[in-house]
Structure formats: structure tokens, C-alpha cells
Amino acid sequence: MATLAKPQPAIDEPSEFPHWSDGVPTDGDIAHIPGEAGLPLVGNTFKQLADPHGFTRRMVETYGKVYKTKAFGGWHVSLIGAEANELVLFNKDKIFSSEQGWGPVLDQLFPRGLMLLDFDHHRIDRRALSIAFKPEPMRHYCGSLNSGIAREVAGWEGPMRFNPAIKSLTLDLAADSFLGIPWGPEADKINTAFVDMVQASVAPVRKPLPFTKMKKGVDGRAYMVEFLNREVIRRRKEGGGQDMFSQFATATKEDGSLLEVDAVVDHMSFLMMAAHDTITSSATSFMYYLATQPAWQEKLREEIFAVTGGPDADGNPRPLSYEDLGKLELTEMAFKETMRMMPPVPSMPRRALKDFEFGGYRIPAGQAVGINIYWTHHSDEYWDNPYTFDPMRFTPDKVKARHKYAWVPFGGGAHMCLGLHFAYMQVKILLAQLLQRYRIEAEQGYSPEWQPWPIPQPKDGLKIEFKKL
Structure with missing residues (x-):
């Protein structure tokens, strides 16, 4: 043995x-x-x-x-x-x-x-980092997401490929909400380095040989490490802001000591990767199901209008407040069904x-x-008609009757995704902005081919159209 x-x-x-x-x-x-x-x-x-x-x-x-x-x-x-x-x-x-x-x-x-941490090391760092997901910073992220998403999606009217658009938006939102860096040249450099790192993580050539994706990724990591190291020290001296990175930079362990600088850098870099790729994938899948399931799209629009009050007198969508996030129950059920159908981390x-x-x-x-x-x-051991989109699977009584680990898009146990509530918040705000402005449509019978692994995405970028209400 x-x-x-x-x-x-x-x-x-x-x-x-x-x-x-x-x-x-x-x-x-x-x-x-x-x-x-x-x-x-x-x-x-x-x-x-x-x-x-x-x-x-x-x-x-x-x-x-x-x-x-x-x-x-x-x-x-x-x-x-x-x-x-x-x-x-x-x-x-x-x-x-x-x-x-x-x-x-x-x-x-x-x-x-x-x-990539286990047991006590994971527990200690997770507890320190959890400060970034307490109500006060989450309210700050909510405000940043509302303004950032509203600014971008206002120009989305017409046909588009949704996946590259949401990928770009998610990166810009990460620079703002995660790092506290305004959109601009510095954010663009960070985004480029970050994209190179993400692409290299699934590259078939695993050595950083010249002209390979892995070499670009390793160089991107070097840039990110240098930038984030400098920023941790600066924010500790000046006092951090409400962005996630500042929260991490000033987080303390159980004994009251600050997290090591390199630990803050590694956690921030990893969290940006995890949040960017999974939210991009899940939001893309959500748009596909809403575009091809107009009845469900209308039900979610009605719920959003009931919670926000609908667009203002000038036709601008009202922002979704932090306190109202929990009221979008049907929207959350539909997003959960999306992640059942298309889990962002399939294995x-x-x-x-x-x-x-x-x-x-x-x-x-x-x-x-x-x-x-x-x-x-997708197993009929746990789900009736598992290949059918049906958000009603997530009513409280059905959730209670089902095996607790039959639905695990965020993992489970000690490694349950630390940012799951941030993911729900970002997707709900995105949907509130979109459905107060547009009707989401796709061609009759549209069914794109999906790249199923390592993270699902449509090979054609997801061809949909936003039509003004």
C-alpha cells in the first residue's frame, strides 16, 4: 500500500x-x-x-x-x-x-x-479575511457595484456578444470594489496582468518558456505581486479604505497581529481570479437562460420592479439597496437554478x-x-427532469427535502466560497439594472455550443440583444 x-x-x-x-x-x-x-x-x-x-x-x-x-x-x-x-x-x-x-x-x-490552504492555516486566514464581507464593507461594495454597472450597461442597447462584455465589466468592477482603484490606465495594466495569469492557469504548457501563455502569466504575477506589495504597505500607513483590498491589508489574526504582507497579496490575487472567472461564467449562463426563457425573465422583472419601484421619472433604473437584496427571492432562486444547470466550477x-x-x-x-x-x-437521483430550467426547485420545502450536498456550486464545508454573498449581490445588481432598462432576447431556437471546462463559457460569446423597454 x-x-x-x-x-x-x-x-x-x-x-x-x-x-x-x-x-x-x-x-x-x-x-x-x-x-x-x-x-x-x-x-x-x-x-x-x-x-x-x-x-x-x-x-x-x-x-x-x-x-x-x-x-x-x-x-x-x-x-x-x-x-x-x-x-x-x-x-x-x-x-x-x-x-x-x-x-x-x-x-x-x-x-x-x-x-490552497488546509485546516488550521485555512481557518485562521479565512477568519481574518472574513472582515471584508461584513455588512459595512458589503454596503460599500453595493454602492460601487450599482454605480459601476449602471454606467456601463447604459450603453448596451442592441445586439452584442455578452460574454466578452461582462468579462470586461467584471474586471473593471474588481479594480473598483476589490482594489479601490478608479477606472483608467493603472486599472488597465492590472487587468492585463490579471487576464494573463488566468489564461496561463489552464495553459497546456506548464513551464514559463518564452512566448508561451505560462510565461505571460508568470510575468503578470510578478507585476501584480510588486503592485500589491507596495499597496499593502501604503494602505497600512495611511489607513485603508472600504474596498476589499484595504480590508484585507488591515485584517488581523486571532492573536491581534496583522496578516503577513505576502499573505495579503496572495489572498487578494487569488480572490480576484476566483471572483472574476466564476461571476463572468455564471452571469453569462444566467443571461442565456433569461433570453431563452422569456416567461421567467418577465417574472424576475416584475419582482425587481416591485422591490425597487421601477425606473425613475427620467426612465433611469433605481439602484438596488443593500437592504433590498434579500427581497429578490425569485431572482435568487433563478440564479441558483442557473448554477445548477451550469456550475461555474464543474469539478x-x-x-x-x-x-x-x-x-x-x-x-x-x-x-x-x-x-x-x-x-x-444533473442526476435524476436528486432532480426531476434535471435538464429542464426550473427555479421552483429552490423553494424552501424542496431544498429541505433534498440531500444537502446535491447542489454545491460554491463548494461546501470549511472551504465554502467566502465570497458567495458578494457573488449574489453582484448578479442581483446587474439584473436589476438590466431588467429595468431592457428586454433580453435571443434568436428563436438559439443554443450556443459551450466550452464545458475548466469554466463554462459559450464559444460564440453568447449572441443576445438588449431591447429598450
Whole structure:
């Protein structure tokens, strides 16, 4: 049986865990787990990239809810279904490392982000960072989002490709709400560096060789680190503002000490990446469903008009106040259904720190494992007519009757997305501005092809039209 390269440390010493490349189980250690090796050298990599959801569906039908596949240079064991989600995400027995699961993908560009920390280290930093999501700063973000979104979407009348437009807007909003930097040349430089980092995180060439995406990403990270380091020191001297970065810069740990400067830099860089990509994906998916489901679009418009009072006498949308966010219940249900249909993170990797059993199989320590959120969100074990868009699945009684881990677009357990309420807020404000101005339309029968992985996005950019009310 495979063992980790070093004895497993106490849980409160996550920095002592072996690196993710140490202690990989041998073929013999997982010979009893069913699955497929695929082609020599490449395994099933290209099959998974070509159709990840179809591949998972076929593997579950063939081998069951625990199976192995060789891809991306090694064996991976998939644990499928709501029960698997609960085991891995709740992580009651501290079996799974998020740091070592995500490390191979994100280490070079977004190291030591909150998602890449485990146990006590994660808990301490998460508690310190949570100050940025308390009511007072959230009210500030709400005001910034209302003004920033209103300014931009006022010019969206007519046909457009929504995905690049919302991607650009989300970056500008991050510069404002996250970093407290006004729109302009400096924000543009940061956005360019940031986009290079995000693109490099999923680049097939993983070394920063000249002229590669990884080289641009590594250079982008160097620029961001230099800028953010300088800003942390400045904001601590001058006293921070209400933006998220200033909140992080002045956050304190349990003993009252400030977070280390490099920790603030890494957390801010990672959070911008996580928020930008997932909100862009989710907002794009939401626009698709509203454009192709006009009856639901009208129901949400009615709710928004009832809460805001509708446009003012000059026809300008009224802003959505922080206190009114919770009143958009149907809008939130529709957004939750969007994330069920198109989860922004379709799967999540982990690494086992010790032997465990699931589904009748023993999985050895050191093994790369993962859960598949998309499969669970589309399984008829948990959902009636799972490929039909129906926000009424999220009424309180139906949520209570369903397995708690059947819907996990924000993860779960200790690693539940720290910014989930910010995501709800940004999408609700976006929708309030759009639906008070426009009717969202798509051509009859429109069904774009989606890039399903690593984060869903329509290959054509999502062709929709905003028609003034």
C-alpha cells in the first residue's frame, strides 16, 4: 500500500504536509478500483477535454460511482454523487487536502490562495479575511457595484456578444470594489496582468518558456505581486479604505497581529481570479437562460420592479439597496437554478492524506481524487427532469427535502466560497439594472455550443440583444 513520503503531521501543521508530487500510489495500490488507462502516454486526457460531461456519464454507467482514469500525467479516482460531495467537502475526518488537489493547476500563478490552504492555516486566514464581507464593507461594495454597472450597461442597447462584455465589466468592477482603484490606465495594466495569469492557469504548457501563455502569466504575477506589495504597505500607513483590498491589508489574526504582507497579496490575487472567472461564467449562463426563457425573465422583472419601484421619472433604473437584496427571492432562486444547470466550477480536485473507504473501495493515502459537481447537478437521483430550467426547485420545502450536498456550486464545508454573498449581490445588481432598462432576447431556437471546462463559457460569446423597454 502506498504511503505518504513523510509521516502525516498534526492537523494544525499544514505547512508540513508533503508536496503534492510526493508519495503517489503505484498502479498496484489502486488495481482493485475499476477504470481505464486510455492511450499510452496521454491516457484519457484528450477524451476528457473533448467532452468532460459525456466522459463522466459513460464512466459512471460503465464502472459505477467510484472509478479511476489516467489523464494529465497520472491516475485520478473520481467519487461521484451527493454522498461523495459530502465526504470530500465536509471533510469531517480531515482526509482530503485542497492545497494538494489544486496545487498542480494553480501553484505557479495563484499560490497560497485561500482555496490552497488546509485546516488550521485555512481557518485562521479565512477568519481574518472574513472582515471584508461584513455588512459595512458589503454596503460599500453595493454602492460601487450599482454605480459601476449602471454606467456601463447604459450603453448596451442592441445586439452584442455578452460574454466578452461582462468579462470586461467584471474586471473593471474588481479594480473598483476589490482594489479601490478608479477606472483608467493603472486599472488597465492590472487587468492585463490579471487576464494573463488566468489564461496561463489552464495553459497546456506548464513551464514559463518564452512566448508561451505560462510565461505571460508568470510575468503578470510578478507585476501584480510588486503592485500589491507596495499597496499593502501604503494602505497600512495611511489607513485603508472600504474596498476589499484595504480590508484585507488591515485584517488581523486571532492573536491581534496583522496578516503577513505576502499573505495579503496572495489572498487578494487569488480572490480576484476566483471572483472574476466564476461571476463572468455564471452571469453569462444566467443571461442565456433569461433570453431563452422569456416567461421567467418577465417574472424576475416584475419582482425587481416591485422591490425597487421601477425606473425613475427620467426612465433611469433605481439602484438596488443593500437592504433590498434579500427581497429578490425569485431572482435568487433563478440564479441558483442557473448554477445548477451550469456550475461555474464543474469539478473539484483533492488529494487523500490518509487511507479511506468509499462505495466499497479502499483508496490509498496520496491518491489524487475528485468530485464531479456537474454530474450531481444533473442526476435524476436528486432532480426531476434535471435538464429542464426550473427555479421552483429552490423553494424552501424542496431544498429541505433534498440531500444537502446535491447542489454545491460554491463548494461546501470549511472551504465554502467566502465570497458567495458578494457573488449574489453582484448578479442581483446587474439584473436589476438590466431588467429595468431592457428586454433580453435571443434568436428563436438559439443554443450556443459551450466550452464545458475548466469554466463554462459559450464559444460564440453568447449572441443576445438588449431591447429598450
